[in-house]
Amino acid sequence: MGHNTPRGTSPLVLTIDTMNPNVKNVEYAVRGPIVQRAVQIEKELREGVKKPFTEVIKANIGDAHAMGQQPITFFRQVLALCSYPELLKDNMFPEDAKSRARRILQACGGSSLGAYSASQGIDCVRQDVARYIERRDGGVPCDPDNVYLTSGASDGIVTMLKLLVCGEGASKTGVMISIPQYPLYSAALAELGAVQVNYYLNEEKCWSMDLSELERSLAEARKHCNPKVLCIINPGNPTGQVQSRQCIEDVIRFAAKEHLFLMADEVYQDNVYAEGCQFHSFKKVLFELGPQYSNTVELVSFHSTSKCYMGECGFRGGYMEVINMDPEVKAQLIKLVSVRLCPAVPGQALMDLVVNSPQPGEPSYTTFMKERTTTLSLLAEKAKLTEEILNTVPGITCNPVQGAMYSFPNISLPQKAIKEAKALGQAPDMFYCMKMLEETGICLVPGSGFGQKDGTYHFRMTILPPTDKLKLLLAKVKEFHQKFTRQYS
Amino acid sequence: MGHNTPRGTSPLVLTIDTMNPNVKNVEYAVRGPIVQRAVQIEKELREGVKKPFTEVIKANIGDAHAMGQQPITFFRQVLALCSYPELLKDNMFPEDAKSRARRILQACGGSSLGAYSASQGIDCVRQDVARYIERRDGGVPCDPDNVYLTSGASDGIVTMLKLLVCGEGASKTGVMISIPQYPLYSAALAELGAVQVNYYLNEEKCWSMDLSELERSLAEARKHCNPKVLCIINPGNPTGQVQSRQCIEDVIRFAAKEHLFLMADEVYQDNVYAEGCQFHSFKKVLFELGPQYSNTVELVSFHSTSKCYMGECGFRGGYMEVINMDPEVKAQLIKLVSVRLCPAVPGQALMDLVVNSPQPGEPSYTTFMKERTTTLSLLAEKAKLTEEILNTVPGITCNPVQGAMYSFPNISLPQKAIKEAKALGQAPDMFYCMKMLEETGICLVPGSGFGQKDGTYHFRMTILPPTDKLKLLLAKVKEFHQKFTRQYS
Ligand SMILES: Cc1ncc(COP(=O)(O)O)c(C=O)c1O
Numbered sequence: 010m011g012h013n014t015p016r017g018t019s020p021l022v023l024t025i026d027t028m029n030p031n032v033k034n035v036e037y038a039v040r041g042p043i044v045q046r047a048v049q050i051e052k053e054l055r056e057g058v059k060k061p062f063t064e065v066i067k068a069n070i071g072d073a074h075a076m077g078q079q080p081i082t083f084f085r086q087v088l089a090l091c092s093y094p095e096l097l098k099d100n101m102f103p104e105d106a107k108s109r110a111r112r113i114l115q116a117c118g119g120s121s122l123g124a125y126s127a128s129q130g131i132d133c134v135r136q137d138v139a140r141y142i143e144r145r146d147g148g149v150p151c152d153p154d155n156v157y158l159t160s161g162a163s164d165g166i167v168t169m170l171k172l173l174v175c176g177e178g179a180s181k182t183g184v185m186i187s188i189p190q191y192p193l194y195s196a197a198l199a200e201l202g203a204v205q206v207n208y209y210l211n212e213e214k215c216w217s218m219d220l221s222e223l224e225r226s227l228a229e230a231r232k233h234c235n236p237k238v239l240c241i242i243n244p245g246n247p248t249g250q251v252q253s254r255q256c257i258e259d260v261i262r263f264a265a266k267e268h269l270f271l272m273a274d275e276v277y278q279d280n281v282y283a284e285g286c287q288f289h290s291f292k293k294v295l296f297e298l299g300p301q302y303s304n305t306v307e308l309v310s311f312h313s314t315s316k317c318y319m320g321e322c323g324f325r326g327g328y329m330e331v332i333n334m335d336p337e338v339k340a341q342l343i344k345l346v347s348v349r350l351c352p353a354v355p356g357q358a359l360m361d362l363v364v365n366s367p368q369p370g371e372p373s374y375t376t377f378m379k380e381r382t383t384t385l386s387l388l389a390e391k392a393k394l395t396e397e398i399l400n401t402v403p404g405i406t407c408n409p410v411q412g413a414m415y416s417f418p419n420i421s422l423p424q425k426a427i428k429e430a431k432a433l434g435q436a437p438d439m440f441y442c443m444k445m446l447e448e449t450g451i452c453l454v455p456g457s458g459f460g461q462k463d464g465t466y467h468f469r470m471t472i473l474p475p476t477d478k479l480k481l482l483l484a485k486v487k488e489f490h491q492k493f494t495r496q497y498s
Numbered sequence: 499m500g501h502n503t504p505r506g507t508s509p510l511v512l513t514i515d516t517m518n519p520n521v522k523n524v525e526y527a528v529r530g531p532i533v534q535r536a537v538q539i540e541k542e543l544r545e546g547v548k549k550p551f552t553e554v555i556k557a558n559i560g561d562a563h564a565m566g567q568q569p570i571t572f573f574r575q576v577l578a579l580c581s582y583p584e585l586l587k588d589n590m591f592p593e594d595a596k597s598r599a600r601r602i603l604q605a606c607g608g609s610s611l612g613a614y615s616a617s618q619g620i621d622c623v624r625q626d627v628a629r630y631i632e633r634r635d636g637g638v639p640c641d642p643d644n645v646y647l648t649s650g651a652s653d654g655i656v657t658m659l660k661l662l663v664c665g666e667g668a669s670k671t672g673v674m675i676s677i678p679q680y681p682l683y684s685a686a687l688a689e690l691g692a693v694q695v696n697y698y699l700n701e702e703k704c705w706s707m708d709l710s711e712l713e714r715s716l717a718e719a720r721k722h723c724n725p726k727v728l729c730i731i732n733p734g735n736p737t738g739q740v741q742s743r744q745c746i747e748d749v750i751r752f753a754a755k756e757h758l759f760l761m762a763d764e765v766y767q768d769n770v771y772a773e774g775c776q777f778h779s780f781k782k783v784l785f786e787l788g789p790q791y792s793n794t795v796e797l798v799s800f801h802s803t804s805k806c807y808m809g810e811c812g813f814r815g816g817y818m819e820v821i822n823m824d825p826e827v828k829a830q831l832i833k834l835v836s837v838r839l840c841p842a843v844p845g846q847a848l849m850d851l852v853v854n855s856p857q858p859g860e861p862s863y864t865t866f867m868k869e870r871t872t873t874l875s876l877l878a879e880k881a882k883l884t885e886e887i888l889n890t891v892p893g894i895t896c897n898p899v900q901g902a903m904y905s906f907p908n909i910s911l912p913q914k915a916i917k918e919a920k921a922l923g924q925a926p927d928m929f930y931c932m933k934m935l936e937e938t939g940i941c942l943v944p945g946s947g948f949g950q951k952d953g954t955y956h957f958r959m960t961i962l963p964p965t966d967k968l969k970l971l972l973a974k975v976k977e978f979h980q981k982f983t984r985q986y987s
């Protein structure tokens with residue numbers, strides 16, 4: 010008989026007391042109470058409720074199209090052709106779009122996006138991914154057999170953690186994640202019942218990784234669990250930093266020495282804006298360190314169609330490349346992904362287009378490059394703008410947004426506000442963001458949703474709104490912060 | 499330090515000994531060794547290796563488009579319009595396709611399929627699903643708040659099991675599943691570390707559910723775990739039966755009396771072929787039993803874009819409706835699905851089209867109905883054909899394929915074959931199917947992959963190949979079975 014459910018005491022089988030306790034422990038701020046309230050306020054506005062603002066501006070999630078970014082024409086043409094191949098007979102689409110569509114369809118069962126694919130993903134897409142990785146990494150070889158297509162990077166991350174987590178008590182798997190982190194990691198670890206091992210990014214040094222902090226965190230963790238995995242997000246979410254080559258090298262040496270499996274979340278690999286910053290893939294650096302490292306260190310890297318210049322979140326496309334995985338485990342991974350049959354095929358097709366985009370000489374090349382460059386330059390401009398304006402606000406300090414799509418400024422909150430928040434049982438920056446939402450319609454995510462050093466407060470704001478709206482938003486944030494500070498001083 | 503991984507003994511962090519043992523316990527026959535060998539054989543054929551056949555015929559998976567079934571024109575037109583909205587300006591598409599596309603796009607962030615949707619699914623799609631369910635169930639009300647869009651039914655099933663499973667030892671959650679079953683269930687239970695509780699379908703009575711067998715199974719399970727969930731697949735996979743209204747009523751009364759959460763997998767709800775058979779949704783029957791049941795029995799029902807007349811597996815569309823769920827648990831469910839952000843939006847769009855298909859008077863209605871009817875009549879014809887031909891083979895007994903997409907005939911295997919299989923460490927029907935694949939190129943799944951009564955043997959064969967190919971396939975199966983029987987007698 011049930012441990013929490015002596016039969017007959019509740020009319021329901023599934024209650025908060027009888028459900029999976031790991032699920033209960035999950036927290037997920039990006040779509041948490043602030044966002045739910047924002048949706049409610051939007052509804053109230055539609056119903057004519059009077060507010061001190063006329064629209065909710067959502068700067069809480071890295072959802073580029075929702076913020077007005079336009080899709081890449083070429084990608085959507087090919088997707089339309091694949092969806093309705095009758096269009097191949099028409100003359101309205103460029104030849105390169107048609108040939109990409111034909112190639113994808115040929116690789117699908119019955120030449121249809123509607124057939125299940127191989128669970129690891131369509132063969133030719135994995136081959137294209139492998140060639141893309143080789144080009145990106147200056148020729149470091151990539152075996153398509155190491156590539157797995159996924160339903161967004163989220164799916165890949167959860168799948169890899171699922172493979173890695175085991176044990177109970179002091180031998181339970183520990184997974185090192187950066188703080189602040191993207192909350193998918195903490196959520197997945199809670200769900201799997203793994204131990205979350207925090208290492209703190211160095212806010213003073215533009216959110217870089219400190220070797221000494223990694224060492225501290227690991228030593229601490231070894232006292233109570235079995236730390237096996239080290240996760241890195243680069244470029245960073247929510248922190249917007251781009252790690253230096255040196256830092257990546259240090260991290261790899263550390264992982265090798267300490268026998269850690271590396272998980273590199275590189276979904277923002279094209280989102281690098283700051284002068285002097287460059288994206289270095291963990292794979293490339295690993296191979297540059299020589300065979301002693303490249304033959305032994307286990308590394309998985311994640312990519313996605315959701316970010317970069319494409320911002321195609323809704324398609325849930327993504328891939329992961331796994332290096333140095335035990336062949337027996339590989340068979341287990343393939344079995345595991347088979348249970349859900351396959352990632353959505355339109356997302357696989359889109360991933361293919363990202364890694365096999367129009368080339369010089371092809372009819373769509375010029376437009377493609379123009380669209381890509383425009384989007385990325387706009388993002389770079391907005392990254393700069395955000396940093397600059399936020400730093401004009403007394404009490405707000407914002408690191409450069411070197412990459413990704415977010416600023417994560419430090420905010421000073423008056424003691425009185427902190428007290429009031431605590432009295433309400435709220436994190437102080439949650440209290441602040443909730444007030445900002447109610448007064449200005451701006452929806453941000455409090456730093457507490459990502460983790461932060463005790464006693465510091467932040468919010469995460471995307472740089473995605475169109476420039477005009479972003480300026481307005483930043484002006485409102487400034488005004489609100491000043492008012493809030495006065496009110497609670 | 500690691501319980502299985504004393505540091506230093508293996509050069510790798512993740513090995514078969516250190517990985518998640520629950521994942522290791524997962525079995526998944528539909529894409530298991532037979533299918534892997536089939537893929538290999540296809541490769542060998544392409545490379546010119548001589549075989550006693552020229553092509554592999556895959557009758558192992560319910561993948562309609564891969565078997566040549568054509569997609570519904572209207573669905574694909576709308577998907578193309580949604581992918582590349584420039585096409586809305588064109589005159590090549592019918593007005594109803596355009597208006598559906600506009601409606602879907604309006605409900606998407608930034609009017610783009612590329613934006614993340616609400617985690618529960620796009621609002622207007624959930625509303626359309628609710629109206630569809632109400633029509634299907636003769637007016638029984640459906641609240642869109644109870645509807646969750648999913649990445650195929652697989653995703654919904656795993657999510658619900660994840661919520662339901664907890665406890666350790668004798669209080670571990672037990673989940674009752676039919677044997678034979680669709681192996682997603684056993685795989686998900688293994689992954690979650692839940693207890694699989696088998697109840698056997700009655701092969702003699704056309705794979706119906708016996709109340710006495712449910713009672714036996716439950717009583718048995720209560721000795722060692724906490725059975726909380728009862729799963730039913732109707733129409734059945736792999737067994738092709740359609741449960742009677744009386745049977746469904748009995749099952750609901752049983753669940754109510756025994757305090758079980760009902761999971762009804764109804765992905766084949768339009769796939770009903772046999773004279774006198776009809777699909778009855780669990781929801782409808784539940785409400786017909788009156789408020790004593792409809793207000794208390796917890797029920798989730800799953801549907802998908804992958805089956806029925808559409809067969810759109812690759813899009814990974816699906817929904818679930820959850821009745822009588824504790825509001826606190828509902829909040830937990832919404833949080834849980836938020837972690838993965840949202841189901842693929844093209845799949846959501848497709849799900850919308852399925853539940854909001856062309857209506858009389860709309861320009862696409864006639865073509866839509868013709869395509870739908872043709873596909874379903876062909877399936878009905880092939881269901882009959884399969885049953886008839888298989889039953890002409892001495893040693894093969896096949897129940898009527900009343901619905902779904904599969905036959906699951908009983909095969910008599912000679913003692914000598916059983917011995918030889920056991921010597922090889924193989925299930926006898928795996929041995930049989932592997933031999934059939936090597937000799938004829940036909941790819942079936944052995945009954946042991948789905949579960950079956952001890953000492954009985956089966957295979958699952960889809961009815962999806964085009965009629966001509968199906969006839970050829972059945973003739974080959976017949977010939978093989980006779981040869982096999984002679985060889986081992
Ligand atoms: C660092 C990081 N990883 C992974 C993801 C998941 O993205 P998706 O599942 O859409 O690919 C996100 C989304 O914001 C992210 O910021």
Ligand SMILES: Cc1ncc(COP(=O)(O)O)c(C=O)c1O
Nearest residue numbers: 560650651652680731735802804
């Ligand atoms: C009974 C049953 N349930 C669920 C599924 C999963 O289908 P999907 O995830 O493609 O919707 C299948 C697929 O064959 C099935 O047969």
